[in-house]
Amino acid sequence: MKSYDWIVVGGGITGAAVSYELAKKGFTVLLLEKYPTLKGATRYSYAILPYWSSTTDLTNQLFQEAKERYHCLSEELETSTQFRELDLLLTIALKDDPEKIAATFNHYNTIPHLISVQEACEMEPLLNKEAIAGALTVRNGHVSPEATTLAYSQAFTRLGGQIEIAEVTGLVKTGDNATPRYHERITGVYTTGKTHHAANVVICAGGISRHFLKSVGIHTRIYFTHAEMLEIPPTDLQLHTNVMPAVQERFQCEATTSTAEFEQMWDEPGHEFVPFSLDAGAIQFNNGCIRIGQISRVLTDPHAKIDPVQSEVAMRSEIGKILPALEHLTATWHHCLIAYSADNLPLIGAIPNQEGIHIFSGFSSPFAFVPPLAKRFANYIVGENDEIIKQLSPHRFV
Template sequence: MKSYDWIVVGGGITGAALSYELAKKGFTVLLLEKYPTLKGATRYSYAILPYWSGTTDLTNQLFQEAKERHNYLSEELEADTQFRELDLLLTIALKDDPEKIAATFNHYNTVPRLISVQEACEMEPLLNKEAIAGALTVRDGHVSPEATTLAYSQAFTRLGGQIEIAEVTGLVKTGDNATHPYHERITGVYTKGKTYHAANVVICAGGISRYFLKSVGIPTRVYFTHAEMLEIPPVELQLNTTVFTAVEKRLNCEAATSTVEFEQMWDEPGHEFVPFSLDAGAIQFKNGSIRIGQISRVLTDPHAKIDPVQSEVAMRSEIGKILPALENLPATWHHCLIAYSADNLPLIGAIPNQEGIHIFSGFSSPFIFVPPLAKRFANYVAGENDEIIQQLSPSRFV
């Protein structure tokens, strides 16, 4: 019976990067992914790397490591991640006081610069000068989410890692939970018709991680939003900058809904704890395609049906106020789940009170957090001490 050192469940950016780093440390790794092509949040991501936005020693250190890592990731993975730097423009609504909004950014490691409407329009000629009171600007990193994930997956298989396209339907448990809960150990996973064995299983299933773990009797404090965006196929029109609203409502929704009081209700379908948020933003990729959005809904049912028609109208109207040239371009509506945690930091490591099962999910900004943390996690499980990995353990929520 073949047994792996690690089984990784989910092949989005988190699972692909972690599989690669574990294989690089010499572990035997099987990555199980439900779909042959990307369909999760990674597929629809903007993949911005806000390395200016550290607020603590921990995030400053990780963002610095991420910045260095992204600079040579293409070379290391032998495939182009399309890493580049871009100007970010954070637009300030007419109703808001630019100075007051700017002050809310003072705690970031690099404070974005407040600029006038005129300067903002010079940087981004597609901006509607009648719709903003000013803007903040800072340099951001950017990668292609698909290219980066593919680069990690291909580098993983070159190292001898194995990828199987199959949905994990359950966890193999051995031992006797009846006499002592800690005697039970996860020793593998089930897919339809097959059983795979491993010393360790790590869940990288993005927004479905909580639901999946709950379905096998393991509670975790990781949550999810239903995200919606519009994708415009490659166009001639050119955005010089990435554009977002300075006040990101999604973050308030996440903070309000990840408190202990909602914990039990999260496992009941049918709740919508707060009204949906719509944060107008747009980014153009190297091939000329544009992603715009974004609606975030906190619905406890991961399979909830969403009306794309109303959402599309709302997103077009909101982006049209700031970037009128984008409002009526042909676009396709997409929907996915995004994981988040109660403190904006990921859950990384062994799930408390369980043996053999780990989580690597709940990243607020995975494209910046994952490259350094996947590497640190692999080093940690290979025996290296790492205080950052310890701090990110899911046990901090127990």
């Protein structure tokens, strides 16, 4: 019976990057992914790299490492990530005072530049000048989420890593009914019809991580929103910038709903803590497709049913105010879960009181933070001291 050094659960950007970095260290690694084609938050991501938005020494260091990493990552992985830099426009609503909105960005490492309506429309001719009071602009990094994840996965298999398409249904534990839970050890995972054994398991399952871990009796302070977006197939219409609202409600929803007072309710299906938020933004990828959205719903049931018709109407209406040319283009509605934590930083490392299991999830900016942190995680596993990985440990919430 084959046993691996590591089993990685989840084949999105987090799982693919962690698998690659662990395999680079010489570990035998099995990556398990439920779907044969990319789905979930990785597939429907904007894949923006907001280097400018750091507010602490820790996030500033990670953003700088990410920027350096992406400049050489395609060469290292031998496949293009479609890395590029482009202008971001943060639109300011008519009801808001541009100077006051600009002041809220003064604590960022790179302060976006306040520009007039006319200047914004010169940068992005598709903007509706009657719908905004101004805008902020700054340079962003950007990659293709599909290309980047595929690049990591292919590089992983070239190193001898194995990928299997299978749904993980449970964890293999040592001990018996008399063994205290904190003396148990995770020694593998169950999939439909199979058991895989490993010295360590790392959960990289994004928004479903909390639900999965709860199903096997493990509590973590990780949460999720139901995110919705529309994808327009490749079009000749050209966006010159990435457009997002300057005031994004999603982050306020996350901060409000990850406090200790809601913790017990998170494990009960059927709760919706706050009304849904809609942040009207749009980004065009190299192949010409455009993703617009997004709606964020804080629903405690990961399998909650959502009416795509009403959501599409709402998203089209809001994006139509800012970018009228996009409102009526053919598009497909998509839905996924997005993970977040109680302090807007990811959870990385061993799960408290349970040997053999780790987590690598909860990223607010996954395509920026995952490459440097996956590398740091693998270095930490082989004994390198890393104060950043220690700071991101799930133990901080115990």
